[in-house]
Amino acid sequence: MLFFLLTSLAVATTLDSLSSNNSTVETRSFSSGRLDSIRSLAAYDYETARFSPVDFMDAVLAWLWYNLFKHLFNPRFESLWELLIYFLAFLALVYIIRRFLQSEFSTLFYTKDKNPPDVSAITEDDIHALPLEKLLEESISKQRYRDAVRLLYLISLKHLADHGVVLWRTGKTNHEYNSEIKNESLKNQFSMLTRVYEYVWYGDFEVAAERFQAIKSDFRQFEKHTRLPV
Incomplete structure (x- = not known):
């Protein structure tokens, strides 16, 4: 009962304030020419979506960073990076040794046994x-x-x-x-x-x-x- 009385009082107060507002309403208009000039600007052309390679690469890099790179630089992966570095160094050493053995300098250390002709x-x-x-x-x-x-x-x-x-x-x-x-x-x-x-x-x-x-x-x-x- 008290709720309905308070609601009726608030509505009556609002109506009194609206009815007592006698200020003059100012009417504003827009220049159609000005609107047309604004519409012709490329910055306000929202109808056609344009493809930008730069934006696309930024999106790809952002995705890679969020999903991959930031995890690789996590301190928890320091041991993995060390293992990868040692592995790459081992592969490089094997490659250098193989190239050396295939070069002419290898004859300074050993000579290949040549099979006699048939x-x-x-x-x-x-x-x-x-x-x-x-x-x-x-x-x-x-x-x-x-x-x-x-x-x-x-x-x-x-x-x-x-x-x-x-x-x-x-x-x-x-x-x-x-x-x-x-x-x-x-x-x-x-x-x-x-x-x-x-x-x-x-x-x-x-x-x-x-x-x-x-x-x-x-x-x-x-x-x-x-x-x-x-």
């Missing part, structure tokens, strides 16, 4: 370019007697060329070299050794140690004969 790939054209005697010793030490027979034949051919018995030229066949030998005894020996070599090498015939020693003796005897006047 005997089957050696041709008559290589007799003056390869260390045939050294290759022969390696083949004998490894009991590769078939390869050793081929090397013995190439050494004999080299002796013939070095002493002027035959004229060495790329692409010649064994029988062409044999036909150039004027000394009949030497020619017969070389012809016999050629047949032995072709039988062992092209016939894929494996030679036993005892048989190889006999073949080697024949080749060495032939080499001595090539030093004699022909």
Whole structure:
């Protein structure tokens, strides 16, 4: 009951104050030209949204900072940063060592073992370019007697060329070299050794140690004969 009495009193007081306000109302108007000039300004154009790369990058960086970067610089991540630095330093050290080993300076500390050439790939054209005697010793030490027979034949051919018995030229066949030998005894020996070599090498015939020693003796005897006047 008291609430309704107070409400009625407040409404009556408000009506009295409104009815007693007799001040003059001032009417204001706006210049349409002024409004049009303001509307034409780009700063007040809110209808079209414009894309700004700068604003976009700012938004991306702000997002990264809020979601990632600020957490990385947190003191709790100091140990993680140290671990990352050590890991990157280790990778850099491995890279430097690998580059050093691949460079020419590495030969100052060690030499790479070069694999000997494949005997089957050696041709008559290589007799003056390869260390045939050294290759022969390696083949004998490894009991590769078939390869050793081929090397013995190439050494004999080299002796013939070095002493002027035959004229060495790329692409010649064994029988062409044999036909150039004027000394009949030497020619017969070389012809016999050629047949032995072709039988062992092209016939894929494996030679036993005892048989190889006999073949080697024949080749060495032939080499001595090539030093004699022909």
